[in-house]
Amino acid sequence: MASIQLDKIGKSFGAVDTIREIDLAIDDGEFVCLLGPSGCGKTTTLRMIAGLEQPSRGSIRIGGRDVTCAQPKDRNIGMVFQDYALYPHMTIADNIAYPLKVRGVAEATRHEKAREIAEVLHIGQLLDRLPAQISGGQQQRTSLARALVHPAAAFLFDEPLSNLDARMRVEARAFLHHLQRSRGMTAVYVTHDQAEAMALSTRIAVMCAGDIVQYAPPLEIYRRPATTFVAGFVGDPPMNLVAAQATRNGHDVALRGAGLQMAPIVSWPALDLALERSDRVTVGVRPEHLRITAGDVATNRLHGKLFANEAMGPESLVTLDLDGGVRVTARIFGDASLRIESDAAFAFDADRFTLFDAQGVRIPGAAEDPSN
Amino acid sequence: MSSRGAKVSSRTGVAFMTPAALLIGLFVVFPFFWIIAVSFSNRSLLGANALHPQFVGLKNYLDLFDPATFWGQGGFGPSLWLTIQFVVFSALCGQVLLGLVLAWISRELSPRAKSLLHGIVMLAWILPDVVVGFAWFAYLDRDAGTLNQLLRGLNFPAADFLIEHPFLTICMFNAWRGAAFSMMLFDAALQSIPPSYLETADVVGASSWQKLRDIVLPLIRGHIVTDLILITMWTFNVFTPFLLTAGGPSFESDILPIYTYRIAFKSFEFGKGAAIGVIVMLINLAFSLAYLRLAQRGLRKKGKAA
Amino acid sequence: MNRRKLVSRIVFSVCAALLGVAFALPLIWFVFAPFNAQADLDLALPKPPTLANFARVFANGAAVGALLNSLLQAFGTVLLVATTATLAAYALARTTLRGKRVIEYVLLLFSSVVSGSAAMVPIFLIVNALGLIDTQLAVILVFAGGLLPTAMFILRDFIASIPRGYEESALVAGASQWRAFVDVVVPVLRPGVTIAAVWAFVQVWGGFLIPFVLLRSEQRMPASVEIYSFYSQAGTPIVPLLAAYSVLYSLPVIALYWYVNRKYGFRFFGGIKS
Ligand SMILES: Nc1ncnc2c1ncn2[C@@H]1O[C@H](COP(=O)(O)OP(=O)(O)O)[C@@H](O)[C@H]1O
Ligand SMILES: [Mg+2]
Numbered sequence: 001m002a003s004i005q006l007d008k009i010g011k012s013f014g015a016v017d018t019i020r021e022i023d024l025a026i027d028d029g030e031f032v033c034l035l036g037p038s039g040c041g042k043t044t045t046l047r048m049i050a051g052l053e054q055p056s057r058g059s060i061r062i063g064g065r066d067v068t069c070a071q072p073k074d075r076n077i078g079m080v081f082q083d084y085a086l087y088p089h090m091t092i093a094d095n096i097a098y099p100l101k102v103r104g105v106a107e108a109t110r111h112e113k114a115r116e117i118a119e120v121l122h123i124g125q126l127l128d129r130l131p132a133q134i135s136g137g138q139q140q141r142t143s144l145a146r147a148l149v150h151p152a153a154a155f156l157f158d159e160p161l162s163n164l165d166a167r168m169r170v171e172a173r174a175f176l177h178h179l180q181r182s183r184g185m186t187a188v189y190v191t192h193d194q195a196e197a198m199a200l201s202t203r204i205a206v207m208c209a210g211d212i213v214q215y216a217p218p219l220e221i222y223r224r225p226a227t228t229f230v231a232g233f234v235g236d237p238p239m240n241l242v243a244a245q246a247t248r249n250g251h252d253v254a255l256r257g258a259g260l261q262m263a264p265i266v267s268w269p270a271l272d273l274a275l276e277r278s279d280r281v282t283v284g285v286r287p288e289h290l291r292i293t294a295g296d297v298a299t300n301r302l303h304g305k306l307f308a309n310e311a312m313g314p315e316s317l318v319t320l321d322l323d324g325g326v327r328v329t330a331r332i333f334g335d336a337s338l339r340i341e342s343d344a345a346f347a348f349d350a351d352r353f354t355l356f357d358a359q360g361v362r363i364p365g366a367a368e369d370p371s372n
Numbered sequence: 373m374s375s376r377g378a379k380v381s382s383r384t385g386v387a388f389m390t391p392a393a394l395l396i397g398l399f400v401v402f403p404f405f406w407i408i409a410v411s412f413s414n415r416s417l418l419g420a421n422a423l424h425p426q427f428v429g430l431k432n433y434l435d436l437f438d439p440a441t442f443w444g445q446g447g448f449g450p451s452l453w454l455t456i457q458f459v460v461f462s463a464l465c466g467q468v469l470l471g472l473v474l475a476w477i478s479r480e481l482s483p484r485a486k487s488l489l490h491g492i493v494m495l496a497w498i499l500p501d502v503v504v505g506f507a508w509f510a511y512l513d514r515d516a517g518t519l520n521q522l523l524r525g526l527n528f529p530a531a532d533f534l535i536e537h538p539f540l541t542i543c544m545f546n547a548w549r550g551a552a553f554s555m556m557l558f559d560a561a562l563q564s565i566p567p568s569y570l571e572t573a574d575v576v577g578a579s580s581w582q583k584l585r586d587i588v589l590p591l592i593r594g595h596i597v598t599d600l601i602l603i604t605m606w607t608f609n610v611f612t613p614f615l616l617t618a619g620g621p622s623f624e625s626d627i628l629p630i631y632t633y634r635i636a637f638k639s640f641e642f643g644k645g646a647a648i649g650v651i652v653m654l655i656n657l658a659f660s661l662a663y664l665r666l667a668q669r670g671l672r673k674k675g676k677a678a
Numbered sequence: 679m680n681r682r683k684l685v686s687r688i689v690f691s692v693c694a695a696l697l698g699v700a701f702a703l704p705l706i707w708f709v710f711a712p713f714n715a716q717a718d719l720d721l722a723l724p725k726p727p728t729l730a731n732f733a734r735v736f737a738n739g740a741a742v743g744a745l746l747n748s749l750l751q752a753f754g755t756v757l758l759v760a761t762t763a764t765l766a767a768y769a770l771a772r773t774t775l776r777g778k779r780v781i782e783y784v785l786l787l788f789s790s791v792v793s794g795s796a797a798m799v800p801i802f803l804i805v806n807a808l809g810l811i812d813t814q815l816a817v818i819l820v821f822a823g824g825l826l827p828t829a830m831f832i833l834r835d836f837i838a839s840i841p842r843g844y845e846e847s848a849l850v851a852g853a854s855q856w857r858a859f860v861d862v863v864v865p866v867l868r869p870g871v872t873i874a875a876v877w878a879f880v881q882v883w884g885g886f887l888i889p890f891v892l893l894r895s896e897q898r899m900p901a902s903v904e905i906y907s908f909y910s911q912a913g914t915p916i917v918p919l920l921a922a923y924s925v926l927y928s929l930p931v932i933a934l935y936w937y938v939n940r941k942y943g944f945r946f947f948g949g950i951k952s
Contacts, residue, residue, distance in 0.1 A: 050846075051850075072846075073850075073852045073853060076852075078850070079846075081843045081847055085843030085844050087848075087866070089866060089868075098848070098853075099851035102848070103852055382774060384855060384856075386769075388765040388766060388768055388773075389766050389770075391765065392765065392766035392830060396823055396826050396827060398804065398823060399823025399824060400792050400797075400824065402800070403797040403804065404791070404792050404797070406800040406803065406804065407796070410799060410803070473697070477690050477693050478694065480686070480687065480690040481694055492701045492702045492705075493698075494935070498880070499931065499932075500884030500886075501884055501885075502884075502886055502901075502924075503884075503927060506920065506924055510719045510917075517720070519703070519704075521720060521721055580686055605790065611887050633798065633887075636802075637802075645798075645799045646799045646800065649796040649799060649800075653791050653792065653796050656790060656796070657787070660786070660787055664783070664786065664787070
């Protein structure tokens with residue numbers, strides 16, 4: 001196992017800067033997810049680590065060794081592809097054993113090793129079949145076995161679960177989690193599914209348009225999203241974001257927006273700094289921090305017309321169209337008997353919201369260390 | 373669409389290309405340029421002009437188009453005119469129409485009957501040139517050939533087709549020989565039409581002819597144009613009729629490829645033969661440019677739709 | 679409605695039958711004559727059917743020799759075309775080679791513009807200059823050059839349809855580029871190579887003009903030229919022999935087409951069989 005460092009990595013295709021400048025330090029034994037919407041450059045980043053794509057700028061080290069210009073075969077990595085890339089003309093056993101074959105391991109030994117890892121992944125009974133003769137989930141595990149059969153320095157995954165159906169995806173996710181934590185392998189994992197990233201990672205690197213916008217442990221990202229982009233991407237449903245205007249009144253700041261009503265808050269240095277630049281802010285509230293309120297009793301509230309009320313079993317997702325046209329969703333435990341198009345309001349507690357400045361960057365809270 | 377990944381390095385690419393490039397360069401590209409050069413010379417097989425051919429400028433071309441001999445017996449003019457007729461009758465009317473009819477008819481047949489019909493038509497297409505040449509030689513024999521036996525049986529007068537109607541014969545022959553390509557192309561095109569389109573027409577009570585005219589033909593227009601261009605180009609260059617009539621009798625089936633062969637390898641006037649070759653290649657160039665443009669337009673359209 | 683359907687069914691069937699007969703007519707003679715020891719150009723049931731004609735073909739040294747020449751030329755060309763076209767097609771499909779598009783475009787143009795009959799003169803002169811007139815090698819080389827562009831396009835399309843992930847996962851697994859090509863691309867490409875090889879084989883096997891122009895001596899002629907000289911020159915052709923010989927000579931082509939059609943289905947690979 002080894003650490004991975006990306007140092008000022010950039011990639012341009014022609015005149016387009018697909019990756020602008022990425023710094024990423026992955027410790028030995030970490031499970032790092034590259035999370036972001038489609039087209040933001042996750043796969044490109046992963047392929048540069050694998051050596052399948054040559055970076056235009058910067059350098060890459062694996063286990064301390066500079067591999068920026070090394071061939072893929074000289075990087076000692078295991079990789080699982082989105083479409084599995086199993087060789088259709090080889091049996092499952094030969095597929096799994098291929099990394100050993102190219103390293104000149106004798107046939108008996110490599111089939112023994114392939115069998116061992118196949119047993120771990122519960123595909124031991126399929127070794128003589130061809131890839132076309134096994135199910136999607138089994139193919140996924142075969143490609144995992146092929147990556148794991150050789151003790152690589154690091155393992156790379158490009159959306160390995162996205163071709164599975166929903167139930168198998170959750171199952172495979174837990175399995176991967178268990179495997180990585182128990183073996184302590186270094187893994188880089190690309191996904192656009194924030195739930196997968198939350199469940200698997202020790203740290204998540206959230207990417208947006210060729211940049212890493214936040215690199216932190218999952219709960220940190222969830223609790224303190226660095227930007228409105230991260231806030232709107234992580235969580236299901238994601239954080240509600242409502243534009244507001246700040247008015248100072250001595251130490252107090254009043255926040256007002258269409259459909260938003262809040263009690264004045266006591267300012268702190270970081271907020272002061274932000275408001276000096278602009279009085280426009282964004283208020284973010286997680287859906288689970290909203291509750292249905294009646295009348296005008298709550299001081300911090302969002303009000304509008306009920307758009308949808310979806311009962312999911314243990315919870316309900318209630319969506320309002322705010323007066324300003326923004327749509328917000330609350331996650332209500334138990335069910336809410338509300339009629340479509342009727343007036344409704346959500347309340348939230350004074351310590352349960354996040355503020356972002358006019359550029360969409362989070363304003364650190366009063367109690368936080370501002371260096372965070 | 374991005375072309376990403378697993379890039380073979382340019383040096384490997386060059387190494388991989390080299391053997392093919394040598395062969396193509398030597399036997400496709402080089403002939404192309406040499407033929408142009410030779411067409412400006414008085415090169416011949418034997419004699420002084422074989423070793424030291426002289427530059428004669430446009431003489432070969434001027435000779436070809438010399439008004440005094442252009443329309444003469446065995447001249448360039450009649451051959452060109454004959455070739456145009458040959459393309460129009462045997463390719464455009466013959467192969468394309470036959471192919472369309474065959475594809476349309478076989479849609480209504482049972483799978484067995486369809487594969488039998490296709491098998492017979494394909495056989496005419498895949499058999500080697502000399503075998504079909506011999507088959508037609510036997511088929512058309514004045515006294516015993518199958519066709520004349522049949523005609524006599526039906527109380528028609530027998531004829532020596534190769535002598536009496538050489539042009540008609542090579543037209544029939546070429547239509548018969550090549551219809552399979554159009555048939556298969558149109559068959560594929562017809563299969564790409566969603567059945568629901570035709571069923572909708574069935575529901576409103578359209579006849580078979582109306583379906584063909586109003587729905588099918590507009591939908592497979594692209595295939596038809598592709599077919600027309602390819603078939604025209606191939607027929608324009610086909611040498612096989614040589615095996616039936618050798619261009620005769622008295623040049624009545626002297627289409628351009630045979631004419632070229634005769635000038636170059638019977639009279640050994642390489643310069644003049646090359647000049648004809650250049651003209652033929654220019655005509656081919658026009659067709660293939662048209663085809664490429666069309667193919668690219670088709671691709672772009674497909675890309676947009678996807 | 680139903681009535682009309684029935685009528686149209688009958689009309690279609692009759693048309694199909696007539697067309698089928700029309701297409702079969704020129705070949706029907708071939709069903710009987712080879713098995714008739716006294717065959718002439720007329721359509722006659724052989725009585726009794728016999729394989730004597732085939733035996734006579736096999737006893738004829740020139741005929742067998744010509745078939746062997748055909749085999750040699752076809753196999754030689756197929757080998758050359760299959761290897762060089764696979765390599766070149768891989769380069770076309772997978773490299774970052776600059777000007778790749780231009781190469782493709784020019785190739786496509788040249789291969790369709792330079793037709794056999796137009797290029798006969800310069801090809802003859804080049805082969806003459808190389809001192810290869812009247813050699814089997816010349817026939818193989820010239821055929822290979824002519825067939826390569828199309829074979830390359832067929833294979834390029836096949837390679838383009840192979841997911842790059844196959845090679846990439848081999849590279850990541852520790853294989854060199856050449857190794858990934860040999861271990862993964864070549865086996866996956868086998869249907870494509872088969873189709874291109876069959877096509878090339880059939881072209882050479884049936885090819886008439888190129889050996890006709892490039893070869894002189896009887897003992898190097900392939901079956902195509904041999905058959906032609908049998909029925910075009912030698913006064914009265916020995917019909918029974920020729921019929922049996924033609925059938926023998928056609929069998930490989932029919933068998934190969936049948937095989938490809940059954941195994942891969944008939945598709946259009948860049949205007950195959952030009
Ligand atoms: N070989 C390439 N040539 C040109 N553009 C590319 C290439 N590879 C990727 N891109 C572009 O780079 C961007 C990022 O791609 P990718 O890394 O695949 O994103 P993700 O995996 O996050 O969906 C996309 O806009 C894609 O079109
Ligand atoms: Mg991706």
